[in-house]
Amino acid sequence: MPITRRLLLASAGAIAAPGLIRAQASTPIRIGEINSYTAIAQFTLPYRKGWELAVAEINAKGGVLGRQLEVISRDDAGKPQDAVRLAGELVNDQKVDILGGTFLSNIGLAISDYALQNKKLFIGSEPLADALVWEKGHRYTYRLRPSTYMQAAMLVEEAAKLPAKRWVTVAPNYEYGQSAVKWFRTLLTAKRPDVTFVDEQWPALGKIDAGATTQALLAAKPEAIFNVTFGADLTNFVRQGNTRGLFEGRAVVSMLTGEPEYLEPLGEETPPGWIVTGYPGEAVDTPANRSFIAAYRAQHGEMPKMGSVVGYAFIRAVEAGLRKTGSTETEKMADGFAGATFETPFGAAYFRTQDHQSTLGTFVGKTALRNGKGAMIDWHYADGAKYLPGDDEVKKLRPG
């Protein structure tokens, strides 16, 4: 076999190939993404469409650090133990550079713990648990969405302005509901020592006995209600509350209810005047939001939901962190992501250095009925940076 120049080049290439791969000039940056796509489809399917859009946009413009982004996505079936195993697969077999995603708090915490143990960067996109960046926080974990504490703080700001003194709470009986109520009570009592909480209801998640719960709340004769139920529980609760007159003449402050995922099913039953956190969609007439909605509709043919915004912002946050760090080495990223500023449909946000919480906020406004559908009015954007405790407090909350 004559040794041609082509053969020589080819064999040189073959020998050098592993080295070339290590040089990473052309291989994509791999993000291992884990989420509850089957267990919580309502929120996570729009979320997936959101990150798909961001990946397409970034790659169309040449990627990050000269490399394309590749997301390898896994469904965790809603089980933390499966999520941990998939994280192992993504890290060890797929050789991902970054772990990210998760919706349920317990899965977020489990992956975060895996990330600490295996020294891998984890960007928790959706879980709300405070522990993720505080009690269980560590250098390898960042979190995107405003936490339970932050959303409660945003609502307390409005709740404190109400004349109401007799409050009741209703929350699903698990960690999220319990911490939301804890923070709301603590923060509101600090601002308004004159308020009292006269009853609390703890329906089991997904199994609310709405009629009985409504009746029990009515019996406490409250002036205002703090609600944490969401999804199917919320629909049942609102319908019973409407019929039984629970919301008439009472202020209601409610977590997440303004998010399209939860507001849309309420339809013409949307009780007006609830103070909620959420996403008013097209009504937010900023260039960032307008262009996001246009691009999202062009790609997916539907309106984005809250999950879409989170998915989109998640990839934008990773992009910004990578650009700031200039490397995909975990230790460098663990430091480098802190302070990275990224653009989201809600405006710019950054990852805080002291606790790795992003300053992405959410909208606070009132519910209203528009053409037989629920909508948010009188809203303003609550910047996450303003609703976090002081640095000394954070130090106490975050031992690691």
Added chain:
Amino acid sequence: MDFLLAQILTGLASASSLFLVAAGLTIIFGVTRVVNFAHGSLCMLGAYIGWTVLSHTSRDPAAFVGGVVATFAIVGAIGALLEATLLRRIYHAPELLQLLATFGVMLMIQDMTLWIWGAGDLTLPRAPWLRGFIRLGEERFPVYDLVLIFLGPGVLGALWLLLHRTRFGTLIRAATENRDMVAALGIDQRRLFTAVFALGAGLAGMAGALLLPSGSANLHIDLAVVVDAFVVVVIGGMGSLPGAFIGSMMIGLLQVFGVLLLPKITLVLVFLVMAIVLAIRPNGLFGQPAAATAQAIARWDFVGPASSLLGWIGAAALIVATAAPLFTGAHVLGIMTEAAIAVLFASSLHLLMGPAGIASFGHAAWFGIGAYASALATRWLAAPLPFALLLAPIMAGVLAALFGVAVVRLSGVYLAMLTLAFAQIVWAVVFQWNTMTGGDNGLLGLWPPEALGLRGYYWLTLTLCTAASVLLRRMQRAPFGYALRAGRDSMPRAEAIGLPMVHLRLAAVTIAGAAAGLAGGLYGFAKGSVFPGYAGIDRSVDALLMVLLGGVQTISGPIVGALAYTMLYDGLLRLTTAWRFVLGAAILVLVVGFPRGIAGAARVWHGR
């Protein structure tokens, strides 16, 4: 006073809608003896189909009634189709195999519903008459709830008339009493069974459509509904319609007053009541002792020792497994650790299901208790790994023994349901007792000590799991195992020759519980965390799947099944988001095609 009245009426309304689901379930069980896990899925389908139908009709009461009746018919037809294509093939399979098949159907319906109707909750705008209320003094009470209150007894009455005043009803009652006799009299059982299943499915579908005015069609209805319906049916006595009605009333009122008095533990309360009822009346309030179990047992084979070929395969597999850390990566090692634990978990359940003939639908209880015993010891007592691991089987064993004392005299489906109830109580306590267990967020950071490393922990797990599994196997061929088998095949004869069956069965429950507890403890450290889900229904189903996949009638079954299931599940989860559909279909293929499981099929094939 008005308040109390309103609360009672509210309880009666939710009792009524509960009864509609439970009525279908209990009728189906009474005649076909199938515990239909997909019943909640039929209810969910009813909600979605009802939504589709009702959003195309006008909003007056007549159209609403028409829509609900149409939903009844459509879901009934789906039920008939399901019976004719699937259930008809598995009437002679053991009860748990049938339960598993319907679980497979549930998984498939979950994915299909998502594909057809999408992920969002679907709601129906309420017509003004559905939003109306009456006044009870100061309290307002929804008209629709009032309608529901009358609907429950109405349906009960209609079913009573159907059962007692028509020929079809007479046949149903006859088949509930003794289906062989009905067959012997020349009645076409196939048509009867199809009709009964269609009726039950239709009732579930109707109940689903009736959820719409007070809630939504969503993807979580199936599990939420089916567990409650089980509780109601078991309390009332399986197959008993009046029992289901009384059971619904009890649970409905309990929920309402639970909300008032003990709002934090409503979840536990329901299962507690079920456990108490079964402890006092082992067949439920109106249930008859099941006569069908004798048939199922007649087909049990004698379980012999492993053939030498199998012994060599096992030894070779063990050598490969021991050497594995030297040539595999971290991820494969992680899966192998899980597989080793799964083998022990499945073997422990097999001891109950195989030789002891104790059907357990809540084996995850012991797994969860073991995991939490280790985790809590590590968290609160800073216990070192060996001590924490030791605590897992001890705690699980002790609690299994206590539980065993209460249930060891029960058998069949009631025992399975009581194990389910206990597992749900464990789950609910762990899930809601935030301060102690970390609740839903679990307990984290339980990694084994650095010095041990991933490999060290794998070897430790492999050693403990292999040793315990071998011990469990050995027991089956010891006098203890033979005595258990004697009791399983004929309780009166076994007792007549002087075998202390109550004590032997109690010992089996304790040993199986302790072994599952050890598996749970090891699992917690392998994952670095424990969660309430470890005691959840899914986990119990995992164990059942492993045992049935391998084959109950062979001693190697649980080992083969555990390995196969771990690989199958992990692969499916990675390959496709439609894993529920594929897994459900795989379960159906297995149940229909290989009712003896992999090891059973291999033995038949090898024996030729």
